[in-house]
Amino acid sequence: LRNGYPEVVYCEGKTNEQIKAIILKLMEKNNNIMATRAKPEVFEKVKEITEDAVYYESARIIVVKRREILKSEKTIAIVTAGTSDIPVAEEAAVTAETMGNSVVRVYDVGVAGIHRLFAKSEILLKANVLVVVAGMEGALASVVAGMVDKPVIAVPTSIGYGANFGGLSALLTMLNSCASGIGVVNIDNGFGAGFLAAMINRL
Amino acid sequence: LRNGYPEVVYCEGKTNEQIKAIILKLMEKNNNIMATRAKPEVFEKVKEITEDAVYYESARIIVVKRREILKSEKTIAIVTAGTSDIPVAEEAAVTAETMGNSVVRVYDVGVAGIHRLFAKSEILLKANVLVVVAGMEGALASVVAGMVDKPVIAVPTSIGYGANFGGLSALLTMLNSCASGIGVVNIDNGFGAGFLAAMINRL
Amino acid sequence: LRNGYPEVVYCEGKTNEQIKAIILKLMEKNNNIMATRAKPEVFEKVKEITEDAVYYESARIIVVKRREILKSEKTIAIVTAGTSDIPVAEEAAVTAETMGNSVVRVYDVGVAGIHRLFAKSEILLKANVLVVVAGMEGALASVVAGMVDKPVIAVPTSIGYGANFGGLSALLTMLNSCASGIGVVNIDNGFGAGFLAAMINRL
Amino acid sequence: LRNGYPEVVYCEGKTNEQIKAIILKLMEKNNNIMATRAKPEVFEKVKEITEDAVYYESARIIVVKRREILKSEKTIAIVTAGTSDIPVAEEAAVTAETMGNSVVRVYDVGVAGIHRLFAKSEILLKANVLVVVAGMEGALASVVAGMVDKPVIAVPTSIGYGANFGGLSALLTMLNSCASGIGVVNIDNGFGAGFLAAMINRL
Amino acid sequence: LRNGYPEVVYCEGKTNEQIKAIILKLMEKNNNIMATRAKPEVFEKVKEITEDAVYYESARIIVVKRREILKSEKTIAIVTAGTSDIPVAEEAAVTAETMGNSVVRVYDVGVAGIHRLFAKSEILLKANVLVVVAGMEGALASVVAGMVDKPVIAVPTSIGYGANFGGLSALLTMLNSCASGIGVVNIDNGFGAGFLAAMINRL
Amino acid sequence: LRNGYPEVVYCEGKTNEQIKAIILKLMEKNNNIMATRAKPEVFEKVKEITEDAVYYESARIIVVKRREILKSEKTIAIVTAGTSDIPVAEEAAVTAETMGNSVVRVYDVGVAGIHRLFAKSEILLKANVLVVVAGMEGALASVVAGMVDKPVIAVPTSIGYGANFGGLSALLTMLNSCASGIGVVNIDNGFGAGFLAAMINRL
Amino acid sequence: LRNGYPEVVYCEGKTNEQIKAIILKLMEKNNNIMATRAKPEVFEKVKEITEDAVYYESARIIVVKRREILKSEKTIAIVTAGTSDIPVAEEAAVTAETMGNSVVRVYDVGVAGIHRLFAKSEILLKANVLVVVAGMEGALASVVAGMVDKPVIAVPTSIGYGANFGGLSALLTMLNSCASGIGVVNIDNGFGAGFLAAMINRL
Amino acid sequence: LRNGYPEVVYCEGKTNEQIKAIILKLMEKNNNIMATRAKPEVFEKVKEITEDAVYYESARIIVVKRREILKSEKTIAIVTAGTSDIPVAEEAAVTAETMGNSVVRVYDVGVAGIHRLFAKSEILLKANVLVVVAGMEGALASVVAGMVDKPVIAVPTSIGYGANFGGLSALLTMLNSCASGIGVVNIDNGFGAGFLAAMINRL
């Protein structure tokens, strides 16, 4: 059914050997493969079975490229509030790129210094889909959605402390946004956001 | 910026007189107007100021049509688990229709009797965007997202009792879905889902 | 100790007769009196015992003015995200005014349409203390605190539905703000915010 | 009272020496013994006192077999959504087997790819009791309960992240299921599910 | 599939007219019908279309009997902690009876006066399946499950106040029970408990 | 004011050196000293400054005895549901003993095997005050309070997993008890329970 | 067992007729009777069957006095933070008095004006047991427990709004008190506090 | 805009190298620099690039002083309930001092021994702004706010266990305070409190 989509392996809770075996199995089909939440050791293992593997460290993703994906002309903008949100953003970015999308990164533009965000408004307005990644109070999603008229995928992160409750604060913010045009994914779910953005971008 | 979008009034917490005044003001622009969460009494008031108002009872929406919107050829499917979810689904449907979309309704196909859902798989596969509305455990979103390869907007409803905690159960289900390609909106937020689906459908 | 402060009666959970008796008692001292969360019926009762009572309907406050308070030259700005937040904002405003402050109201400037907020930036920058009142996701407090370098009192409101959980969403947002210089009060606690702002403004 | 039931030792929070002593004591009765949540080191200790001990690694259970249990003819099906749920499922399976039941395992049939589940429907329909083990959103219990007319014991697992809140998401899903015929046990409680299934299967 | 099971209508959130229409439709099949959570007015409506309807007031259930169900010889015991739990217990009892079971009621035997419970131990020991209905702290389920070696279906109720949080207290108690052999259903879900007990009792 | 009470040092979050210094300071007064939540290393340090220190390992308490306390004739019974609750129970027991009380321990009498509890009823009935320590569902407090007519101090413990939520389950059970005569302390707060029991026992 | 204790009927969730019948039944024994949470209408009914009934309006308790109870010489002090806490305090007071205790009331001495509390310290120090009733942040229990060396029963009330969450705030405050010698009962459970205080006072 | 304010680097979640690079960059401007939540290793790194760095160990703050800040004459009092709250208090104190304020520390004056607090009342009354830092039940903020008529910044800490829920208890206490004039910051957010106090003190 999902023609052109990569095979995806979620590494958390699997042993290196299990992951290696799954990837070996998936390599029989002529499809691209992504392994998410992969630690550097996993990459060492995967290199033993294929030379096509590339490791995106910040994104914690291994990509095994088996065939070329046509790049969409419409871009996906990935926006973060802080620098600590970047790993989640990169998970989204690499996922979307592996699925054949052009991604533009707009990082560290949180609402406490809103001029930094406005300096990027031209880039935001050009995007076809936007992914907004933010922890702490997660207010960035509302502000961005109010600036553009394209769909915004909001990703709360667990960055913060105290009454942040592991990302709950940003999650509730994004679900209750007063701006229209926002769909929310799970806390820290960069993969899910990148996947959904890619799915929307190919419509 | 948002060319072709209707003006939207959220009626909850406003008096009938306030709503009437806001609509009168908005009528000065040549734009369509939607009043959501509108009780029948509100419609009585609005009829006093315009003949163009139509009331969608189940959706609790008043539409004041001021200009024609081109209908998209790509359809939005709106799916519910039970009959009690229909008001929220209708809010999504009327919102999407007012924004120029063809909507196909697939109601009462909850996962406890999954053959009812499968009987509709052809319709689901034809849709360009899907909105899944479900209360209680909200499992329908995962199953539908697994059947199609188009974006799914998931709307948890507050239908249920006990450990449902006002829709929290379905909300968490949808955020934690093991299926990819789901964006979640607030509990009972049919309007937000219809709006986001429409925004995606015009890309 | 608290020279120049009004006496305050919190009406919720008291009978009209109880409130009347308390006010009668307080009138023996030569101090101004505020009765908060007062329904119109309470005002009817209070008028029976004094002609000096004024009722601020939206704020739900009765003021019995017994002596003149010197007005501070430094203003307090009271800002709301939506129109439904106005009763809480008015509670703050009337409290601050009764305590001898000049209040400037900046209402309905929520972050979904951030140009409306920026159009008011001059007023915001002139204020000595700011009170930001917002429900739903409550993102406004962060944005305002990022624009000014004066203390911001943030008041989450219970406006919203679903995953708003009675104001919890806005409360967590404000506590986790990435902007510095914010002190938070209880959900819907306009009185507390106005009082604290007044206390700061007279330093 | 509980004729034919094994003695059960819950190892968590006990020292290896304590566990060894308890098992030694229990061996005086002529009953089978199960030690659950047992780490490999515990098994090393237990082997010192008896040769009858067998260690089920994935289930984290040690069984000391002292007498033969008659096998029931009616089978218990144990179903999981993902591979990470297998340890909890194995805890249920080994518990049920030790109590004299035939167990059939149906693993990795989560609802995101529902054809995998349907491919197993014949096996599911033959079972007398079913145990469904699922993390993340836990939707599998509802779908299975809708397919069969036998009792379903649902076990939420803590597999997931973010808004999963340590298994709360799957727990609420299972409690709020729109399908009838489901009894829920505690998060990750494979033992409790296997025990209850065995108890039902011998009626 | 579910041969011999009644058709079930859940009345909450449906209009009297809707319920009447659904029952009329279901009467075309030669099956028994149960309408749960039915107010007396619903019964008045249903009497207009059939003489076979019986109303169980405390259980809030209407039964339309269309064919005889063979009674099982094995009994289901339904046990409550207090008198306020009786409506939920009756919902379970009438559901089980309508599905062809002999039910024995053991009411008002909460653990604060445990002799009352022990005075009934003979009855409890004779049952093939037990349903335990309790609010407040819900401790009864653990005690009963410790006394018998048959499956116990535990139903937390919302009876209580304060830190009861609408039944959450009893729900958590039952899920965390130190006794084995307990399956839990949703708060106040007497129907679900009676249904599951009946399903188990016919194995 | 608190004549005859020991000085108490809570060790958690303090360095060994800090604790040593505080105890040295307290030794200037002629009072007994208790250091709670003390790891074995702390005891090593304390032995360097006094020979009067005794370490109660299971209770994690160091007692520095400086003067004799008269023993009360009335006993305090300390009761636990399981063996994992013993450290908390010992914290209560050693606290009460250090404050001059006779303590009788009744351990491992949880409600899942209620005959074990009843075998001890004579002891329970003789006590003047009772402390009940239980994790998981915490039902023991209700049952004990129903058996005696003396005050019961209930201590929820964090023993358990899953929906136990770190002791919340037992805490709610004890607060919502249907039995009268129970006062609850914080989760795992053996010290607080022992202190309160001692305070009551000397009335 | 509980010699000299009154019979207690909890009226919430019972019909007037049910309460009347229960009281009639209890009158056969020669014991005092208390009906708690009784509305005025209940009292009208009860007067029909006995002339000995007295109604304590603020406490919402009906007492049917059948025999004299010896008054203890040691007093119980009942302390409230605000006036809205008085109904809960009166429930405790009337319960304790009916059980033969002298009660001294110290109302409206919340910590925001701590001199009011200190003005009463002599009374507090004379009490043998203290009941502290407080809503909002419930800080009063800690302060009182620090002033006296007698047991304190803390009753959180549901008075407050917003982040009070129905009394949760005061409940957590009391459970986490840094002062020793506090036992906590359920939110608004004046009866339970009065009963426990009485039980302690007769030791 | 924020003339005279230091540049602030939040170290949590950044590598030592990243922090060093950011500080190097910030040193180009002639501004003071604060690095909060800095471990000793960070300081070792920072010393490599500048001799002006000072490390405040308890506060976990590195200050790089580049220019003199005029000291305000009005003092900020920083008050703690216990000794474990001191690191958070020091974070507030060093922040305020670095921003040019005179800070007076009043530590370990929790409400369980309220005479210790009153012994300091003269100091408290002299302060222009107060920061109150407290964990466990956090009652200190209410008591202090009731004693003074200056603004109080309340900082809940995560000190405590059990029903403390990581600082939630103290947070709710402070938000629900019955005393007026309190603004609350996030759990453990000493920096935020010191910053807000400094901002208020320079008005």
Ligand SMILES: Nc1ncnc2c1ncn2[C@@H]1O[C@H](COP(=O)(O)O)[C@@H](O)[C@H]1O
């Ligand atoms: N980082 C991630 N977060 C959430 N879901 C993921 C992630 N990576 C992969 N997935 C999902 O997990 C599935 C693979 O799970 P598994 O079969 O356990 O390897 C994929 O089909 C994705 O839908």
Ligand SMILES: Nc1ncnc2c1ncn2[C@@H]1O[C@H](COP(=O)(O)O)[C@@H](O)[C@H]1O
């Ligand atoms: N009291 C009840 N509580 C929970 N579920 C119920 C109840 N009564 C009926 N149901 C379920 O609801 C379904 C009918 O729902 P509906 O189609 O909305 O009438 C039945 O098949 C039952 O599974």
Ligand SMILES: Nc1ncnc2c1ncn2[C@@H]1O[C@H](COP(=O)(O)O)[C@@H](O)[C@H]1O
């Ligand atoms: N106001 C109250 N709050 C909590 N429990 C109560 C209250 N009044 C009575 N009770 C308890 O409820 C029992 C009587 O309940 P019932 O048999 O339902 O009338 C008494 O024995 C008391 O333990």
Ligand SMILES: Nc1ncnc2c1ncn2[C@@H]1O[C@H](COP(=O)(O)O)[C@@H](O)[C@H]1O
């Ligand atoms: N300890 C702290 N707690 C909360 N926020 C802080 C803390 N220290 C610094 N900040 C904020 O974090 C910002 C710097 O974040 P970053 O750009 O990630 O270094 C500063 O402007 C402060 O507003």
Ligand SMILES: [Mg+2]
């Ligand atoms: Mg937008």
Ligand SMILES: [Mg+2]
């Ligand atoms: Mg899909």
Ligand SMILES: [Mg+2]
């Ligand atoms: Mg600012």
Ligand SMILES: [Mg+2]
């Ligand atoms: Mg089924």
Ligand SMILES: [Mg+2]
């Ligand atoms: Mg049992």
Ligand SMILES: [Mg+2]
């Ligand atoms: Mg008792």
Ligand SMILES: [Mg+2]
């Ligand atoms: Mg005390």
Ligand SMILES: [Mg+2]
């Ligand atoms: Mg004050």
